[in-house]
Amino acid sequence: MKKTLGILGLLIAVCVSTAALSPNFLKAYNVENITTWTSLFGILSIGVAFVIMTGGIDLSIGSVVGLTGCLLPWLLVQKHVDPVSSIALVMLVSLAIGLLHGFLITKMRLQPFVVTLCGLLFYRGFARWFTGDETQGFGNGFAGLRYLAVGRVPIPFVSGWHLPVPFLIMATIAVAAAIFLNQTIYGRYLLALGRNEQAARYSGIHTDRMIMLAYLICSLLAGLGGILFSLEINSIQPSGHGDFYELYAIAAAVLGGCSLRGGEGSILGVVIGAAVMRVLYNAINLLGIPTQLEFAIIGMVILAGVIFDELVKRLAARRRTVASPAQATPPAAF
Amino acid sequence: MKKTLGILGLLIAVCVSTAALSPNFLKAYNVENITTWTSLFGILSIGVAFVIMTGGIDLSIGSVVGLTGCLLPWLLVQKHVDPVSSIALVMLVSLAIGLLHGFLITKMRLQPFVVTLCGLLFYRGFARWFTGDETQGFGNGFAGLRYLAVGRVPIPFVSGWHLPVPFLIMATIAVAAAIFLNQTIYGRYLLALGRNEQAARYSGIHTDRMIMLAYLICSLLAGLGGILFSLEINSIQPSGHGDFYELYAIAAAVLGGCSLRGGEGSILGVVIGAAVMRVLYNAINLLGIPTQLEFAIIGMVILAGVIFDELVKRLAARRRTVASPAQATPPAAF
Amino acid sequence: NSAAPPGPAADSATPAKAAAKPTVAYVTNGIASFWVIGAKGAEAAGREFGVNVEVRMPPKGVGDQKRMVQELLTQGIDGIAISPIDPDNQTDILNEAAAHSKLITQDSDAPHSNRLCYVGMDNYNAGRMCGQLVKEALGEAGGSVMLFVGRLEQLNARLRRQGLIDELMGREPDNTRYDAPGAEIKGEKYVVLDTRTDQFDFGKAKSLAQDAIARYPDLGCMVGLFAYNPPKCLEAIREAGKQGKIKLVAFDEDNDTLQGILDGDVFGTVVQNPYQYGYESVRILAGLARGDQSVLPQGGFMDISARKITKDNAAEFWQDLKRLTEPGGK
Amino acid sequence: MPAPSSPLLEVRRVSKRYPGVQALRSVCLRLEAGEVLALLGENGAGKSTLMKILAGVQRPDAGELLIDGCTTEIASPDAALDLGIALIHQELNLADNLSVGANIFLGREPRRFGLIDKRRIARDASSLIKQVGLDVSPNTLVHRLSIGQQQLVEIAKALSVNARILIMDEPTSSLSQHETEALFRVVKDLRGRGVGIVYISHRLGEVKELADRAVVLRDGENAGELQRDEIDHDRMVRLMIGRELAGFGRRQSHTPGEIVLRASNLETPANPGRRLSFALKAGEIVGVAGLVGAGRTELLQVLFGVDRPLSGTIEVGGRPVVFHAPHDAIRAGLALVPEDRKQQGLVLEMTIRENVCLASLDRYDRAVGFRNRSHERQAAADSIRRLNIKAPHDRQVVRLLSGGNQQKVVLGKWLLLKPRVLLLDEPTRGIDVGAKQEVYQLMEQLAGEGAAILFVSSELEEILRMSDRTLVMHEGRISGELDRARLSEEAVMRLATRG
Numbered sequence A, B: 001m002k003k004t005l006g007i008l009g010l011l012i013a014v015c016v017s018t019a020a021l022s023p024n025f026l027k028a029y030n031v032e033n034i035t036t037w038t039s040l041f042g043i044l045s046i047g048v049a050f051v052i053m054t055g056g057i058d059l060s061i062g063s064v065v066g067l068t069g070c071l072l073p074w075l076l077v078q079k080h081v082d083p084v085s086s087i088a089l090v091m092l093v094s095l096a097i098g099l100l101h102g103f104l105i106t107k108m109r110l111q112p113f114v115v116t117l118c119g120l121l122f123y124r125g126f127a128r129w130f131t132g133d134e135t136q137g138f139g140n141g142f143a144g145l146r147y148l149a150v151g152r153v154p155i156p157f158v159s160g161w162h163l164p165v166p167f168l169i170m171a172t173i174a175v176a177a178a179i180f181l182n183q184t185i186y187g188r189y190l191l192a193l194g195r196n197e198q199a200a201r202y203s204g205i206h207t208d209r210m211i212m213l214a215y216l217i218c219s220l221l222a223g224l225g226g227i228l229f230s231l232e233i234n235s236i237q238p239s240g241h242g243d244f245y246e247l248y249a250i251a252a253a254v255l256g257g258c259s260l261r262g263g264e265g266s267i268l269g270v271v272i273g274a275a276v277m278r279v280l281y282n283a284i285n286l287l288g289i290p291t292q293l294e295f296a297i298i299g300m301v302i303l304a305g306v307i308f309d310e311l312v313k314r315l316a317a318r319r320r321t322v323a324s325p326a327q328a329t330p331p332a333a334f
Numbered sequence C: 001n002s003a004a005p006p007g008p009a010a011d012s013a014t015p016a017k018a019a020a021k022p023t024v025a026y027v028t029n030g031i032a033s034f035w036v037i038g039a040k041g042a043e044a045a046g047r048e049f050g051v052n053v054e055v056r057m058p059p060k061g062v063g064d065q066k067r068m069v070q071e072l073l074t075q076g077i078d079g080i081a082i083s084p085i086d087p088d089n090q091t092d093i094l095n096e097a098a099a100h101s102k103l104i105t106q107d108s109d110a111p112h113s114n115r116l117c118y119v120g121m122d123n124y125n126a127g128r129m130c131g132q133l134v135k136e137a138l139g140e141a142g143g144s145v146m147l148f149v150g151r152l153e154q155l156n157a158r159l160r161r162q163g164l165i166d167e168l169m170g171r172e173p174d175n176t177r178y179d180a181p182g183a184e185i186k187g188e189k190y191v192v193l194d195t196r197t198d199q200f201d202f203g204k205a206k207s208l209a210q211d212a213i214a215r216y217p218d219l220g221c222m223v224g225l226f227a228y229n230p231p232k233c234l235e236a237i238r239e240a241g242k243q244g245k246i247k248l249v250a251f252d253e254d255n256d257t258l259q260g261i262l263d264g265d266v267f268g269t270v271v272q273n274p275y276q277y278g279y280e281s282v283r284i285l286a287g288l289a290r291g292d293q294s295v296l297p298q299g300g301f302m303d304i305s306a307r308k309i310t311k312d313n314a315a316e317f318w319q320d321l322k323r324l325t326e327p328g329g330k
Numbered sequence D: 001m002p003a004p005s006s007p008l009l010e011v012r013r014v015s016k017r018y019p020g021v022q023a024l025r026s027v028c029l030r031l032e033a034g035e036v037l038a039l040l041g042e043n044g045a046g047k048s049t050l051m052k053i054l055a056g057v058q059r060p061d062a063g064e065l066l067i068d069g070c071t072t073e074i075a076s077p078d079a080a081l082d083l084g085i086a087l088i089h090q091e092l093n094l095a096d097n098l099s100v101g102a103n104i105f106l107g108r109e110p111r112r113f114g115l116i117d118k119r120r121i122a123r124d125a126s127s128l129i130k131q132v133g134l135d136v137s138p139n140t141l142v143h144r145l146s147i148g149q150q151q152l153v154e155i156a157k158a159l160s161v162n163a164r165i166l167i168m169d170e171p172t173s174s175l176s177q178h179e180t181e182a183l184f185r186v187v188k189d190l191r192g193r194g195v196g197i198v199y200i201s202h203r204l205g206e207v208k209e210l211a212d213r214a215v216v217l218r219d220g221e222n223a224g225e226l227q228r229d230e231i232d233h234d235r236m237v238r239l240m241i242g243r244e245l246a247g248f249g250r251r252q253s254h255t256p257g258e259i260v261l262r263a264s265n266l267e268t269p270a271n272p273g274r275r276l277s278f279a280l281k282a283g284e285i286v287g288v289a290g291l292v293g294a295g296r297t298e299l300l301q302v303l304f305g306v307d308r309p310l311s312g313t314i315e316v317g318g319r320p321v322v323f324h325a326p327h328d329a330i331r332a333g334l335a336l337v338p339e340d341r342k343q344q345g346l347v348l349e350m351t352i353r354e355n356v357c358l359a360s361l362d363r364y365d366r367a368v369g370f371r372n373r374s375h376e377r378q379a380a381a382d383s384i385r386r387l388n389i390k391a392p393h394d395r396q397v398v399r400l401l402s403g404g405n406q407q408k409v410v411l412g413k414w415l416l417l418k419p420r421v422l423l424l425d426e427p428t429r430g431i432d433v434g435a436k437q438e439v440y441q442l443m444e445q446l447a448g449e450g451a452a453i454l455f456v457s458s459e460l461e462e463i464l465r466m467s468d469r470t471l472v473m474h475e476g477r478i479s480g481e482l483d484r485a486r487l488s489e490e491a492v493m494r495l496a497t498r499g
Ligand SMILES: Nc1ncnc2c1ncn2[C@@H]1O[C@H](COP(=O)(O)OP(=O)(O)OP(=O)(O)O)[C@@H](O)[C@H]1O
Pocket: D018, D019, D021, D022, D023, D041, D042, D043, D044, D045, D046, D047, D048, D049, D050, D090, D390, D391, D400, D401, D402, D403, D404, D405, D430
């Protein structure tokens, strides 16, 4: 919880200053857009957070988003498969990808970075190959399916404001993930093995299975994210769609308190991390800052955020050492 | 050395099979091209290898390549600075970048992934901003300077064959790096702290300084690589030049035997790793394999390579266990 | 469309706005020097017709373009000129923009959307022009041709490529035809060997050209379909010492391309007129923002046609270009 | 200009606090040249903290350090090394990707023409290695060594400094009698050459044999000092814990029950070609003795499913079993307290509570995998009380505990499982006399309840005291078995060294 405060502070700071400078920021339309994008990226980030907690990494997310994003319209539009089977099939592919990563990392003992880097290359190439580099999309059809990504649900009693459907999906996933992480023994296992895999194994934890599970969750959520992204964007370029998304996802997870050394993380923090990134993009455009500076500003704000976070932590640590002498003396040793 | 054998085997396998399938592969022109590209990427890879050995990572390499690649022609062509000062200035910028990374990572205790991810964003944005997104290039001028990247030195007694100048540069750097790593105390310090920073610190090693040094080397070589890339390619788009090169560099380093957990690495292996990537690209084009499949094939070959490497290692380990009983009995304990 | 979003600027119909200077946006399909020229034209028109111009270049494809349009709508922008990346599948965001602002397309059209007009040229025809240049370059003997492009998914790339192929194969014009890449396309005199894509990696663009030279020692002609491709091909040709042996035909007006034409190493190029795209787009939007419908072109299409540039007219063209784009120009 | 009478090292009123703990409070200490000073105290008394301050790893909050009578700042480990202070850390601190030689000279490599002089390192390392009684090549990679062997490398490393002040923080905690004797020879030799030595140990027998003087800390304060002729077990204990320790003699043996664990022709990966056979009965405590590197740890790891045996069978409760992972062994009722607490015993960055409960989470889960928090709290509180773990609260991160207290957390974790077969690998490594007593009583109690206990120990005293039966290992095979009647120091040593 405490770790989440830093990033929450950053989010609030960015929101407040943007709102102060641009009256459009808080309009329902804009807030709904930001929420949608945050939700989509948030789903990817939650997935990668699990992998990061085990001390691993998944670089293939962007390519999985690209692959599943191409696969869904391809199945629906070119192969005329019905929507339910299509989605099932796409999720099955993501599942297989997760299993493959898990297998190579736990049983073959390959480095996660290498395995998922190969994945990054391979899934991208595969998507380009089966689509023949042709843009995929739903055209004007499949409105029902696209509701999953572009739909808005009215908020009761608040006229003019709507909740984007992706937000509802993301929130459900986030709650489930948070419960899994904090309330179940498996969450504890993941965190323990992320810190010290050997000690976890000696404690009777099936470390391999847990690591598999983490990669599985990550790929499944990447696949789900890929489906939603494709439904949202509608037009999918096999060679470029999803490029870099793994970095955004990882950045959000790390901003939200995951350490790449493993064993740490908070789902709420990760979601807030994803929100920070989206709000920053939005702010830059609303404030009319030249797009060339977009990247530069995002880089700087993130850096400033983590530096600030670190300084606050240090200050707190110092204060704890100095403030406690009174209570440090135990009542009486014997 | 033994670790390098696996990747060397992969390189030879790819070369032999390409040569068998395409008569053009072994022509001087083609070999020289591959050598040039290998050298350019090799320089980046050697740099990042040092960072990886400390257990860190540098994601900003591609953006540094982009930044320095824009800066050099901008200084020379737009600002009419003389070549020597321009190069000095560009290298100074790389140096400052390396120092900044090192400072943030050692003194502020930020995660290398975060610091260099912010770098990735910031340097890219900065390059786009100061060039106003306009393509930079040398036009037809600066032939002398461009000789550094496109020059070819005849090999004595072998007519028709030339050594690309970048190869000479890379070879010099590689030899220096190998000596630094294997023969000097600093190399040993890097390896020690990469595995166990506390042990290194307790042994009286200034671990912070050494880590700084690693990031410095990495950024300097990225800057140098950026200069050579820009001289080689001639016209540089600020928004995209160098994108993804960090992943290629890291992949080459890891293929070449660096472990992302730190403490391991071989310069020769890294250079061979870079060569494997380039030969693969070349092979795909020479063999007329559709470009769409390019990524898929590279991903697969790398994965096959590391799996093979792992299997060979396991086999060797098993053989050692079985073979050693005879020698396991020490001559006589007393 | 299912859930119709509420008007982005619905609650911001500020009365003061009519009096203020309108703001219009010029949205590209990516980041390139081509678009930098376009932006110059747009800004020049902005000054001339008294509107603010916001330029948006989406760095990474359709997703970024959609987000940027949404953000412009949030601002209550008065008009948008856009180069849609994938017109067929972007209809909903285009229509959303058309509903809440004035939308025109430029450079690349989206005929099925509610855009008010299209400013640009016909990429297919430009491709055919490029094919004519190839024919001139190779002469009666014919020869083999290699194509280089950043991405094939982009409509403009596909149309250019198809136009060029159809011209070389001597087919009737039909811009819906599509020859999938990967196989040789043989005509009577000309063979299109392959199309290679580089995903906008410039190092790769050059090494692809090198690899082609290595693979086809008697290659007749290289064609670079995106602005940055020809200079990379030119580099490779020069380094291989094959100037003149391998002909080079270009697209767009990169400085190195123009210099190459003057030097005689590039046979010719097909140029569009991005400056004019920007200028005309903003001129039309400025009129629309002030309620003047007469600025709309006849038939909803303003043709800013492509031109062939060869050694004969290159110097003059370059002069004009510099005058327009450099500070102190028009 | 140092006064002629000033001691080699003097610590004046040094204080140090950590969040929640006052580790040192106005501690004073004096060390003369050519003296072995024992530093004693319970777990968490502040011994290591004081030594870390001397070695420049920690900075004191208050107080003075004097070397040769001059006030000195020791700001960093390399400053300490420059002053001639070498510290053998309580916890291993080696870069296990480097060779033994490289580790010994890490930070002080001999150079030729600016490059590392590898030949000289190998040569000098060889002689140091021999001196400490280690039997490996200097080119061996450290990760191939057992814990005990790594400890010897640490010692060799400290010796290579040629320090004037040598601090040894529990150097023998994983060494057997044999290596300990070799070490004592070295220490005595150094003392003869005028080196001042601070020696920390919980093995009071060693202290008695070696120390010229003993200083005792209690709760971070000076508790007293003993001169050479005053050093005896009871006095030391009284100063350390502030009261007498109830005597605890040899345990009485129970009549053992049925065989619960049997190993037949077991071949471990570390010692191929050597086969081990033995059986373990319910209610029995069996000790395993042997020199460093004899293969004892490896045996326990194979029994626990960490490593797969190359051949041979294991039976539990009369049925043959194959363990693919520790999980299977735990299911079958086994528990292992591993030797390497940093790597295998603890998740250092997690709290006491999380560590104690880690192995038994799934036993107390509420419905399908949901954690039972109240049980966790309860279990942690019990362990802290029972083992007397010194910590501000059970949410203290384990890394911040003293070495002995960490060991107690490891013990607590496995005792929660109430195993049928308890495998203990150096269970009392680094824990103080009081806690040792506690562990012995627990072993006794578990055996009384019918558990079978196999315990590896390098502390001969412990073997003599606790085991019903003793297996002695030598170079990977069981070189003999001693029942209580035949069990003696000499018998164990003979089997351990000659096989
Ligand atoms: N970095 C730290 N942060 C917080 N508390 C610490 C830290 N290091 C040590 N402590 C606490 O300081 C006290 C003294 O620890 P120290 O390691 O000096 O004990 P010790 O006498 O060496 O014990 P042992 O015999 O178990 O090794 C302990 O209570 C320990 O928990």
